[in-house]
Amino acid sequence: MALYDKPAHELHDLLVKREISAADLTRDVLARLDATEKEVGAYLTVLPEAAMAQAESVDKKIAAGEDIAFFEGIPGAVKDNICTKGIRTTCASKILENFVPPYDATVMTRLAKESPVIVGKANLDEFAMGGSTENSAYQTTHNPWDTARVPGGSSGGSAAAVAAGSAVWALGSDTGGSIRQPASFCGVVGLKPTYGRVSRYGLVAYASSLDQIGPVTRDVTDCAHLLNAIAGHDPMDSTSSPAEAPDFTAALKNDVKGLRIGLPAEYFVKGIDADVEKAVRAAIKQLESLGAEVTEISLPHTEYAIAAYYLIAPAEAATNLERYDGVSYGARVDGADVVELMTNTRSQKFGAEVKRRIMIGNYALSAGYYDAYYLKALKVRTLIQQDFTDAFQKVDVIAAPTAPTPAYKIGEMIADPLQMYLQDICTVPLNLAGLPGISVPCGYSAQGLPIGLQIIGRPFDETTVLRTAYAYEQSQSFHNDMARLGGARA
Numbered sequence: 001m002a003l004y005d006k007p008a009h010e011l012h013d014l015l016v017k018r019e020i021s022a023a024d025l026t027r028d029v030l031a032r033l034d035a036t037e038k039e040v041g042a043y044l045t046v047l048p049e050a051a052m053a054q055a056e057s058v059d060k061k062i063a064a065g066e067d068i069a070f071f072e073g074i075p076g077a078v079k080d081n082i083c084t085k086g087i088r089t090t091c092a093s094k095i096l097e098n099f100v101p102p103y104d105a106t107v108m109t110r111l112a113k114e115s116p117v118i119v120g121k122a123n124l125d126e127f128a129m130g131g132s133t134e135n136s137a138y139q140t141t142h143n144p145w146d147t148a149r150v151p152g153g154s155s156g157g158s159a160a161a162v163a164a165g166s167a168v169w170a171l172g173s174d175t176g177g178s179i180r181q182p183a184s185f186c187g188v189v190g191l192k193p194t195y196g197r198v199s200r201y202g203l204v205a206y207a208s209s210l211d212q213i214g215p216v217t218r219d220v221t222d223c224a225h226l227l228n229a230i231a232g233h234d235p236m237d238s239t240s241s242p243a244e245a246p247d248f249t250a251a252l253k254n255d256v257k258g259l260r261i262g263l264p265a266e267y268f269v270k271g272i273d274a275d276v277e278k279a280v281r282a283a284i285k286q287l288e289s290l291g292a293e294v295t296e297i298s299l300p301h302t303e304y305a306i307a308a309y310y311l312i313a314p315a316e317a318a319t320n321l322e323r324y325d326g327v328s329y330g331a332r333v334d335g336a337d338v339v340e341l342m343t344n345t346r347s348q349k350f351g352a353e354v355k356r357r358i359m360i361g362n363y364a365l366s367a368g369y370y371d372a373y374y375l376k377a378l379k380v381r382t383l384i385q386q387d388f389t390d391a392f393q394k395v396d397v398i399a400a401p402t403a404p405t406p407a408y409k410i411g412e413m414i415a416d417p418l419q420m421y422l423q424d425i426c427t428v429p430l431n432l433a434g435l436p437g438i439s440v441p442c443g444y445s446a447q448g449l450p451i452g453l454q455i456i457g458r459p460f461d462e463t464t465v466l467r468t469a470y471a472y473e474q475s476q477s478f479h480n481d482m483a484r485l486g487g488a489r490a
């Protein structure tokens with residue numbers, strides 16, 4: 001097994017035992033990147049020199065007999081909407097083509113305490129708007145399991161890099177499913193933390209009441225460690241919870257006896273792929289055989305979640321994206337006067353999907369429509385939250401598919417935005433309610449494409465989510481499968 005195949009916890013042990021060096025590991029991951037990146041296209045920026053320099057400094061520390069942190073010397077990728085000081089951060093948009101942040105996002109300063117190796121910045125849908133990375137202004141990322149297919153999105157670059165072996169871990173962001181759905185499509189683990197658990201300071205805003213940064217990893221153990229590294233209160237984010245983050249690795253104890261799991265009928269929607277339903281139901285049976293108690297529950301307002309999300313998220317996006325005016329921020333396309341300058345800049349530098357959402361958002365917020373659309377959507381959001389509050393009176397976690405289908409073909413959906421939006425049915429309710437959720441690999445479609453099981457928890461109960469995911473993961477071996485480039489698993 002090559003080094004790039006291994007999860008961070010195994011690599012950490014090998015580093016501690018001095019069986020490998022951080023330089024060897026980084027070289028191995030960079031070589032894998034060279035071998036796969038042409039086909040996969042996970043990265044917008046690659047930092048080989050900085051990565052090697054960082055690895056060598058970790059090796060010096062190890063040679064000096066110093067202790068190392070969990071991610072110390074372990075190569076990973078950062079979604080390109082997370083600000084990295086001195087490293088270009090584009091959000092996969094032409095409007096931020098030359099933006100080099102003068103500061104680090106809080107997740108980066110926290111992570112820096114563990115001295116990981118940063119391989120580069122991962123591709124995404126422009127401003128995280130999308131579910132396939134086809135909306136990137138630079139390149140489409142390809143799914144390493146079948147390069148004719150999308151990796152999901154918007155954190156498609158992050159998930160594809162971890163699946164392909166060109167990163168051991170990655171950071172993504174999730175506003176309506178953007179960590180969990182690509183994790184599901186790429187056969188890796190992805191967790192959206194509770195809203196407020198991880199600081200959003202330095203995450204370029206898409207929809208501020210929904211956005212969260214979270215881990216994308218090979219397995220649940222790495223996921224808990226990465227969440228440990230980034231979670232906790234941050235005075236720089238007024239929505240960050242003052243609650244202290246627990247040690248999430250306490251969840252890794254392989255025990256779900258007596259755990260009550262709810263199965264929401266509404267998530268096994270009409271049009272759900274038969275292989276997805278089969279794999280997810282089999283995974284839930286497996287959890288039952290491990291001692292969990294499974295009951296049917298109802299989340300009756302689920303059918304309104306997409307409509308509410310696609311009003312609230314664009315409304316917030318329209319507001320957040322006002323700052324890209326060509327005057328104070330980002331790229332500028334000149335014009336005869338300031339109005340023309342702004343018009344030229346925004347019409348030439350934003351992509352089609354971003355413009356579509358700005359228009360939807362401004363329409364929903366405009367006088368005369370505000371009550372009918374935006375306010376109504378906020379009321380639906382409250383009903384969806386209430387559905388979950390009611391359900392969590394009876395169960396400890398909720399299990400469901402992460403996405404209604406496995407990865408689809410590049411180009412298959414892009415011409416039909418509504419069809420694309422419907423794909424988010426299983427993921428957006430959690431963002432609307434602020435809840436934590438994980439996607440963990442639970443099998444393959446007949447075509448050999450990965451399928452993800454989603455586990456949803458109470459607010460700030462990532463521990464039970466991780467515990468459930470870990471017990472399931474340890475009972476099978478899907479997390480040991482690496483993506484086969486260019487052709488799905490037979």
Ligand code: GLN
Pocket residue numbers: 128129130131153154173174175176177178179206313424
């Ligand atoms: N697919 C969803 C959207 O297009 C989710 C995006 C996200 O979570 N950033 O908005």
